[in-house]
Amino acid sequence: xxxxxxxxxxxxLTVGYRQGKGEPTIVSRDLDLxxxxxxxxxxxxxxxxxxxxxxRALAGLEEPISGRIDLLGTDSRFLSRKERARLxxxxxxxxxxxxxxxxxxxxxxxxxxxxxxxxxxxxxxxxKIDWALEAVGLSDLGERQVEELSDGERQxxxxxxALAQDASALLLDEPTAFVDLPxxxxxxxxxxxxxxxxxxxxxxxxxxxxxxxxxxDRLWLMKAGGSVLDGVPESLAMKGKVGEAFESDALDxxxxxxxxxxxxxxxxxxxxxxxGEELLWTKRMLARLGYSVSRDEGxxxxxxxENGESALRWRARAEGLDRRFKTLDELAEWLRLIDS
Amino acid sequence: MNxxxxxxxxxxxxxxxxxxxxxxxxxxxxxVPIGLGDLWSVLFKSDGMEPVLTNIIWEFRMPRAVTATFxxxxxxxxGLMMQTVFRNPLADPFVLGVNSGASLGVAxxxxxxxxxxxxxxxxxxxxxxxxxxxxxxVGAGAxxxxxxxxxxxxxVMSLLIxxxxxxxxxxxxxxxLMFFSMADRLQAFFFWSYGxxxxxxxxxxxxxxxxxxxxxxxxxxxxxxxxxxxxxxxYAQSLGVxxxxxxxxxxxxxxxxxxxxxxxxxxxxxxxxxxxxFCRFLFKTSAHRVLVPASILSGAxxxxxxxxxxxxxxxxxxxPLNAITALVGAPVIILALLKQRNLRRAFGG
Numbered sequence: 273x274x275x276x277x278x279x280x281x282x283x284x285l286t287v288g289y290r291q292g293k294g295e296p297t298i299v300s301r302d303l304d305l306x307x308x309x310x311x312x313x314x315x316x317x318x319x320x321x322x323x324x325x326x327x328r329a330l331a332g333l334e335e336p337i338s339g340r341i342d343l344l345g346t347d348s349r350f351l352s353r354k355e356r357a358r359l360x361x362x363x364x365x366x367x368x369x370x371x372x373x374x375x376x377x378x379x380x381x382x383x384x385x386x387x388x389x390x391x392x393x394x395x396x397x398x399x400k401i402d403w404a405l406e407a408v409g410l411s412d413l414g415e416r417q418v419e420e421l422s423d424g425e426r427q428x429x430x431x432x433x434a435l436a437q438d439a440s441a442l443l444l445d446e447p448t449a450f451v452d453l454p455x456x457x458x459x460x461x462x463x464x465x466x467x468x469x470x471x472x473x474x475x476x477x478x479x480x481x482x483x484x485x486x487x488x489d490r491l492w493l494m495k496a497g498g499s500v501l502d503g504v505p506e507s508l509a510m511k512g513k514v515g516e517a518f519e520s521d522a523l524d525x526x527x528x529x530x531x532x533x534x535x536x537x538x539x540x541x542x543x544x545x546x547x548g549e550e551l552l553w554t555k556r557m558l559a560r561l562g563y564s565v566s567r568d569e570g571x572x573x574x575x576x577x578e579n580g581e582s583a584l585r586w587r588a589r590a591e592g593l594d595r596r597f598k599t600l601d602e603l604a605e606w607l608r609l610i611d612s
Numbered sequence: 613m614n615x616x617x618x619x620x621x622x623x624x625x626x627x628x629x630x631x632x633x634x635x636x637x638x639x640x641x642x643x644v645p646i647g648l649g650d651l652w653s654v655l656f657k658s659d660g661m662e663p664v665l666t667n668i669i670w671e672f673r674m675p676r677a678v679t680a681t682f683x684x685x686x687x688x689x690x691g692l693m694m695q696t697v698f699r700n701p702l703a704d705p706f707v708l709g710v711n712s713g714a715s716l717g718v719a720x721x722x723x724x725x726x727x728x729x730x731x732x733x734x735x736x737x738x739x740x741x742x743x744x745x746x747x748x749x750v751g752a753g754a755x756x757x758x759x760x761x762x763x764x765x766x767x768v769m770s771l772l773i774x775x776x777x778x779x780x781x782x783x784x785x786x787x788x789l790m791f792f793s794m795a796d797r798l799q800a801f802f803f804w805s806y807g808x809x810x811x812x813x814x815x816x817x818x819x820x821x822x823x824x825x826x827x828x829x830x831x832x833x834x835x836x837x838x839x840x841x842x843x844x845x846x847y848a849q850s851l852g853v854x855x856x857x858x859x860x861x862x863x864x865x866x867x868x869x870x871x872x873x874x875x876x877x878x879x880x881x882x883x884x885x886x887x888x889x890f891c892r893f894l895f896k897t898s899a900h901r902v903l904v905p906a907s908i909l910s911g912a913x914x915x916x917x918x919x920x921x922x923x924x925x926x927x928x929x930x931x932p933l934n935a936i937t938a939l940v941g942a943p944v945i946i947l948a949l950l951k952q953r954n955l956r957r958a959f960g961g
Contacts, residue, residue: 331850352852364847366843366844366847372892372896373899381843384840384851384852384853391835391901437851
């Protein structure tokens with residue numbers, strides 16, 4: 273592993289798109305970013321902040337408005353298309369219609385920049401394809417038609433195709449967008465592994481904040497307006513930067529839990545005492561039901577979670593009533609009752 | 613050699629055999645049936661045969677069968693390339709209005725230029741013929757270019773509708789030309805517009821065959837590029853393909869092939885869709901390494917069979933070729949759509 277070597281470095285990069293002959297629409301301005309070998313970087317940001325545009329520009333699919341992109345130290349403008357394709361591979365959101373192709377032939381398409389004009393696969397090409405299939409765990413599905421794959425498997429096949437391209441950087445636009453949670457975690461672990469073991473520089477865009485906070489080596493936080501903050505996830509979170517980038521009318525950053533909570537218009541206060549798992553989920557439930565939870569005295573609802581022998585763990589007091597409950601279900605029902 | 617490879621080799625063997633059989637059937641059947649033995653003697657022994665029979669075989673049957681072979685291959689490959697570039701299972705020279713562009717070119721030559729001293733279709737010498745082909749190719753190319761301009765802005769469905777609209781628009785100009793033309797020239801145009809492999813002479817084939825071979829070779833050279841287009845233009849670009857130049861090269865060869873056939877033989881529909889889809893169905897792949905050669909074989913076979921049906925052996929009349937291809941092709945495509953979902957599968961619809 274060649275850890276730390278910059279694979280992609282931008283200098284004063286300004287990206288955007290041109291429509292017609294008018295002035296280009298700038299999405300991000302003056303970006304100085306470095307993507308290093310062996311690192312997995314998550315590009316996070318709300319929808320429409322320009323994550324895809326940046327990824328496409330880095331992959332050479334769109335001309336930058338200004339600034340430069342260096343691939344392994346060479347200004348990408350001086351690289352041929354083929355050389356560029358050997359340095360950076362992509363997995364796009366384009367819904368690639370790949371019916372009537374086996375997984376193997378799909379992955380083989382990645383060898384395009386390496387084969388001669390006839391496209392004939394050499395022994396080395398086949399070796400690389402097998403390796404790519406192995407790396408994503410699809411070795412057994414090589415002869416399967418791509419359209420018979422599940423969403424998660426198809427995404428892995430697309431990643432294998434990019435791997436077969438044998439580039440130093442792997443750029444993925446929303447690779448986890450259409451797969452369920454377990455598959456999402458699996459994909460992230462796969463990318464993580466590719467970065468660490470193969471020394472690839474992996475950049476993926478996502479709005480799966482929680483997962484990225486847990487998996488990424490660095491975050492590139494893209495804020496509305498297109499500026500990008502670069503840093504270790506935890507440090508960005510501690511400085512409140514993650515909260516800033518994502519906060520909206522519906523979401524609040526919660527420093528306690530290191531995640532977002534849904535903002536609700538509420539003026540009811542609840543006080544909760546207790547610890548452990550019960551405390552966490554009781555607070556979550558109260559928040560969902562529209563209480564703001566605090567430790568202040570004088571809240572209209574007071575809940576204590578007791579650790580005693582009694583099966584009646586939750587003791588709730590409100591409006592002069594004092595009740596005990598065995599489960600959160602019962603508590604929820606009662607709260608709904610006194611609410612109406 | 614693994615299982616998949618062996619069945620592919622088998623399928624190619626079947627396709628080649630079918631082509632050979634279709635060629636022989638096309639050459640031996642017609643208004644006068646000729647036995648295979650006679651055919652063999654005339655072609656390879658040459659002496660001692662009836663001059664009439666020799667004449668029929670050498671001057672009529674062989675040029676016609678050769679024309680059908682190359683025209684079918686050309687149309688199939690042209691359709692295949694357009695389907696890949698437009699990423700549309702129904703793209704072919706006919707549907708995308710390319711044929712009508714070629715028609716306009718031919719109509720201009722036959723109906724507008726002919727009165728200015730250029731002789732009629734039947735008596736066109738090599739220069740006149742070349743002009744007709746050029747007109748058809750330029751017409752086809754212009755339509756394709758117009759579609760390509762739109763192709764960057766609109767989705768695939770709109771593109772098909774645009775092709776249809778171009779057909780209507782161009783058709784209107786052609787009707788206008790026809791309306792103001794003289795009867796004998798109209799006849800020539802009508803005759804061309806029905807589609808026919810039977811009017812070719814050896815001297816015309818001297819140009820037709822090398823040009824279609826050139827187009828087919830171009831398509832073979834483009835196999836790797838065509839494969840890169842399978843995932844769409846963005847992925848093609850990410851693989852290091854010069855998308856604009858490659859798209860131009862692909863569509864230029866496609867319009868050369870389509871324009872060539874349309875110029876010489878008239879507008880012949882459905883072969884360009886039917887043959888590639890038949891191959892996709894047969895080989896279960898979209899890889900052009902397989903599809904291009906397979907489309908050449910099956911396109912040629914289908915054209916020979918369609919021509920055989922148009923000749924209607926044993927019946928006094930013959931039918932317009934493009935009516936036959938449409939009568940057979942349309943139901944086949946409808947069936948494919950309904951039953952196998954093959955068209956949609958081929959493009960992941």
